[in-house]
Amino acid sequence: MTKRKLNSTFTLNESFLTECDLTYAVNKIGGRWKILIIDKLSDQKLRFSELNKIFPLITERMLTLQLRALECDGLVKRTVYAEVPPRVEYELTPMALEFLPIFKQLSAWGNKHKGLTK
Template sequence: MSLCNSDVTVQDERARACTVSEVLGRVGSKWSIGILVEAANGPVRFTELERAVEGISRRMLTLTLRNLERDGLLTRTVYPTVPPKVEYTATEMARELYGTLVQLTSWAERHRTAIAHAQDVYDRANQ
């Protein structure tokens, strides 16, 4: 059974939409945003990220850094020192994303109280 041109186009659009969803899920995750914002200001070390990204565990930081490196958003540089020094730097693609992430985090900061209030009102009305 062969696919007609319109079927191929629909499949391409679905595949592209899935990819966009994956990308948005990755860069918009709770931990990725904090890491990318920190790394956009220049090279940053693992321990600096651990202190800067509130609430992140070492394991989650490691996994998120690997994923961001895999996605081409961070560059990992290992220096041959004892102990080894490792720095993470935002790539050009991540620096392009930086402004959007800052706007998103600013929006969340401005509206977090209103959202918490709306959740409280909703929860009380739907008990």
């Protein structure tokens, strides 16, 4: 990941906001694609090309950025196999597996309420 300036407004805000445990957790899974990626990796290891096929509307660059962020945050493990061509697989870490029951509860809540807010 790219390094940010330690005294930038973004870095200072991020360190302040992540002092709250709930904000810290939401920050780790926040974003348009992270939860969907974690959901697809919940059952199996997947290669980049498989993830790319599952999410046809996400650009390769965005998928790469989201996977890197998840890896940096300790939620996804990236394994590179020394083969030609190189094979790379992604899987959830034990820390990410702890999120799965919470995701199921959030999904049930969303299913119950998504048609009610108009």
